[in-house]
Amino acid sequence: MGTAISLDLADDLPTAELTGLADGVFGWLREVDARFSTYRPDSEVCRVDRGELAVADGSADLRDVLARCADLWAATDGFFDAYATGRLDPSGYVKGWAAQVASDRLLAAGAANHCLNAGGDVRVRGRSASGRPWRIGVRHPWDPMATCLVLTGTDLAVATSGGYERGAHVRDPRRGVPASGLRSVTVVGPDLGVADAYATAAVAMGVAGIGWLDRLAGHQHAVVTEDGRLLHSAGLPLTG
């Protein structure tokens, strides 16, 4: 197991500065891993799950993340659930949140043009080194080497959830069974953690998730159904 992080810094800055910025991003993500990993027995999340650590005594990040997960649970009618697996697992929010924080920090540090991909969750700002807005493919849900859509923009958070990933089936937390109906859901918005949680919630909802996504304010979406239909909101920032 592991998550691949790809960072593309497109600003015309000295090498040492770029290296320092990248080190800062990866240092932050390792810090998040140490604090939130469900695979590390000594992480704060595992200690809270075992009852050894009260949330109020945890780090500010932990308290913030769990409060946001509670908000998202309410905002998604319970379909985004950090306890969906029966134990505390906020990973569905943490990955996008951590990448969003890293992107915010890069922007504040003067790297206004970058693309950060954390395990398929993407935050882009500014333009690529070629000078054009970033181009983000959405993975084809039946072919890992292909895309089914290409999005473009200068300030986008793009998160995709799907049932196609082996070993990472999204569960319907209300019925306690694997979700079905939607093969892949992509949500585009301003915040990557929220977009990731919304995408996961919509997959958990199944076909009803399409109507739910349609009512979301401030977000765009694309859905691929299990029978191979592609639906997307009219405002999705497609290329061409």
Add this chain to the structure above:
Amino acid sequence: MRRALLAITGLAASTTAMVVLKGGPDTTQVAAQGLPVDGRPVAPGAGSAPPEATAGARPTPAGGTASPRPTRTTARPPASRPGAGTRTPSAPRTSSRPAQPSTRTVTGPVVENEYGNVQVQITLSGSRIVNVVALELPAETAQSDQRSEQVDDRYSGTGGLVVQQQSADLDTVSGATATSESYRRSLQAALDRAG
């Protein structure tokens, strides 16, 4: 001078990190030769079967006088029909789509409720519903009216488009990539290698 960086860190499990620093002005000139050819539609299941038009299925005028039973308008006649002795039932009349399950359209009854009349038409491919069209929706309830228009505006038809593969000059790929193993098999990994 621009830089592209790639690292694999263990948000899930591992603690090791790999950082690759690459230089040169064309670090983001992502080579697309490894991408599949575009325009090749994939057909998972029979989802690509287009709903066949049925000219006879029109909305029944409101008034609740419609037949309570569904009126079935088949786009294609059943394969075997009693009395059609002069015709071989299994003879393919059109050879263009021999393997597809039959597509048929079923129009439901007009149902009255407190908001008005509702009538729905569904298209089936085999036993699977591939399209649903509301032939009649309540006109007096502003919210439901707005809702149906909104959906029509936002989606290109209730059935949507068939998923197609695309190839493009990409910077990155969004996908449900949970493990390092799935990352190794991904287009994003290919882009990182090319970058």
